[in-house]
Amino acid sequence: MPDKLQTFEIDKVIHEPARLLILAYLSVVDGADFLFMMNQTGLTKGNLSSHMSKLEDAGYVEIKKEFVDKIPRTLLKLTKEGRLAFAEYRSNMTQMLESLPK
Structure with missing residues (x-):
């Protein structure tokens, strides 16, 4: 076993399980x-709203509210920055896991 494992930057905004799940869905x-x-996601309205706000504050998602046939609709979209951050997170996690001894 190596003396020290390589360290990786882990984005704590993305690393939270609910936000990771949200970004995984929005990435496709x-x-x-x-x-x-x-x-x-199985998240409640309040939980999803809270996590979406944190992702929006980080610049990872865009939240757009509109009306369709007089019915309010909230649209969620991954931003370019969010797409890049999610790709980097995936790459870092893959590298970290691959660096572990088998």
């Missing part, structure tokens, strides 16, 4: 509405 679609994300 152009955008999603709030209800879809609630159903896919």
Whole structure:
């Protein structure tokens, strides 16, 4: 076993399990509405809203509110910065796991 394992930068905003799940879903679609994300993640309205706000504050997601046939709709989209941060997170985690002794 090596004396010291290589250290990696882990984005703590992304590393939280619920936010990681949100970004994983948003990374494979152009955008999603709030209800879809609630159903896919299993998060409550309040939890999803809280995590989305943290991701928005970090610049990783864009939250857009609109009306469709007089019904409010909240759209969620990964920003360019969010897409890059998620890709870097995945790369760092993969490298870290691959560096562990077998």
